[in-house]
Amino acid sequence: MASTKTETPRERYRAQIRAEVKDHAWEQIATAGASGLSLNAIAKRMGMSGPALYRYFANRDELITELIKDGYRSLADTLHTAADSGADLTGLAHAMRRWALADPHRYFLLYGTPIPGYHAPDTTTAISAEIMSVLLDACVEIPVQPSPESAGKRFAEHLQDHRHWAHGHPATPEALHWALTIWTRLHGLLSLELAGHFNGMGFDPERLFDSELEILNAP
Amino acid sequence: MASTKTETPRERYRAQIRAEVKDHAWEQIATAGASGLSLNAIAKRMGMSGPALYRYFANRDELITELIKDGYRSLADTLHTAADSGADLTGLAHAMRRWALADPHRYFLLYGTPIPGYHAPDTTTAISAEIMSVLLDACVEIPVQPSPESAGKRFAEHLQDHRHWAHGHPATPEALHWALTIWTRLHGLLSLELAGHFNGMGFDPERLFDSELEILNAP
DNA sequence: TAGCGAAAGTTATAGCTTCTAACTCAAGCG
DNA sequence: CGCTTGAGTTAGAAGCTATAACTTTCGCTA
Incomplete structure (x- = not known):
């Protein structure tokens, strides 16, 4: 290459x-x-x-755009490597956490406060989709049961009409829903930990992470 | 006043x-x-x-510090107002989401990428504790059952030694755990929505929010 | 009420930033 | 071997934070 x-x-x-x-x-x-x-x-x-x-x-923004693209590429590679060596959701999540902790500012460059003028080019959204694809692969192994007449069921139905972001991935709407949930929950944990919002609280962030991961594995 | x-x-x-x-x-x-x-x-x-x-x-940082303090105050007041008019967890969460959507940059000032030089003064951590207290009050109404021999149970036990951030709130360790979970999950959802990461995906972020909220109400 | 002292606002300036313009120089290709 | 193209330079505009020194103005007090 x-x-x-x-x-x-x-x-x-x-x-x-x-x-x-x-x-x-x-x-x-x-x-x-x-x-x-x-x-x-x-x-x-x-x-x-x-x-x-x-x-x-051309300017500062173009450099930052390039860095963001490389950042997404780095995360996608990290997750691909983990997935290729047989990691399940837990393994993927821990790989992601290690990747984030290795350079918090890099994480925030991708998922933190958006840069005022910046607008994501197609290349970054493509890699972003790649990351989601790895997550979706890990999701199909997780049994997820929708309870009847719930907001969760309604959202899964809603997703049937809005699943183009999965790029044809053969996952059930429930799995799509669960992938989104995994994404948002892991991001919430990592984002707050990296920003130092757990700092004065004394507990071990990794234990909270593991606890949340347990629920994500068996909803 | x-x-x-x-x-x-x-x-x-x-x-x-x-x-x-x-x-x-x-x-x-x-x-x-x-x-x-x-x-x-x-x-x-x-x-x-x-x-x-x-x-x-004195300098730019002092102004920003003041703004952050006012931001926390604004969020705390919003949640207090909601709680005082009988809002449960769902009501609090929706109040928080409305507050965040009203001024996304304000949300990111508090919970987004940390400002390089900035370090939170005691006053902001005090208001932060106040916000957590409102969340804890809403948590005690939620039945949360710890399954035996789980990472969740272990974390709740871990929290018994690290509950000083609750400032003497009479909540069970399980409720403390659940409050943290609510915080991180809501932040994950709001943060990604406000940053525009759901933008190209087509689904309605509020429905995902409601779906997650349903789980948070009945774990 | 007069005046004194402190606070407010001014300009000048240093030092930093991004970014453009114009120029020089060197490398590579035909 | 020469010409073109691109790399690097300095100069400079416009912006920012922040400090220093100076002037004005306000309000309290004697």
């Missing part, structure tokens, strides 16, 4: 610089968050003047 | 300007988010020069 075509030396050099910039950007994000990202500072740390970077990225 | 003591005209003027600044700040946050907040722009919109505002707020 090196290159799609024969690259000219110029193209190779360009790709290398872009990668180097992104490395520095991730480093900067990991310490100061996305709002602390500075093209100028990156340029200086790379030994060149500020405006030089504008040869490689 | 006008004033604690007799205020001098200077103090009254000062308080009025501070309030006016915060009004403009909220307006700015509602449109551009917290990262787009500019003391300079606020000053100009108020007809004075940039540095003038530094007489009223």
Whole structure:
């Protein structure tokens, strides 16, 4: 997976610089968050003047977009790797938690407060769908019974008309519902833990995570 | 609850300007988010020069801290009002969702990506505890049965040693656990909805919310 | 009521940011 | 070997936070 075509030396050099910039950007994000990202500072740390970077990225937003895309790619790869080695929902969830804890700012770049001007391009939504697909695969193994005349049943029925986001995945509406539930619950836990909202409370966030995961495995 | 003591005209003027600044700040946050907040722009919109505002707020962070405090206060008041008019968990959750949808950026200011330098002062953690208290009150009405030998039971036991965040609330460990669960699940739903992660998916977020709420009412 | 002191608001300035414009230089391709 | 293209430079505009020094204005008190 090196290159799609024969690259000219110029193209190779360009790709290398872009990668180097992104490395520095991730480093900067990991310490100061996305709002602390500075093209100028990156340029200086790379030994060149500020405006030089504008040869490689049109503006700050394009760099951030690229980072978000790489972030989604990283999460999707992490989940794929876990799933390929036979991980069930519990394994996937723990892989996701480890991935999030490894770089909280990266998690927030994807799932935190939306960047004001930023609008997700098609490529990121495609990878996002890939992530959901892994989750859906893990969901079909979970027995989920809809009680009659419940909001849950109504939502599953509602999902029958709005399942295009599953991209043809052969899951029951109940499984789709459950995948959404898993997503929102895990995000709620991780988001609050990473933001430090559990900090003064004393309990072990991992135990709360495991407890919630138990319910997600046997609804 | 006008004033604690007799205020001098200077103090009254000062308080009025501070309030006016915060009004403009909220307006700015509602449109551009917290990262787009500019003391300079606020000053100009108020007809004075940039540095003038530094007489009223030591720096940008102090203004943001104040806004966060007011945000927590606003949410706590909303929940108190709902609880006082007899709302159960469903009512509280819907009040919270309405509050969040009314100003998504305000929600993210409290529960979104943490501000890099910012560290919550005691006053905000106190109001945060107040919010949790309302949730706990609603929890004691919900029957929650711990299955033997489960991660859930183990976490409830773990909470017996870490319940100081409940500030002496007479709830069972199971109720404490359930309050945490409610918090994280509602946050997961609201956070993803407000950030627009459900946008392309077509389903009605409120129906998913109601479905989750049904489970939270009868675990 | 006069005046004094503190607070409010001003401009100037430093230092940071993003980003454009114009220029120089070097690398690579024909 | 030369020409084109792209990389990197400096200069500069416009914005931001924040400080310093100065002026004005307000309100309390003697």
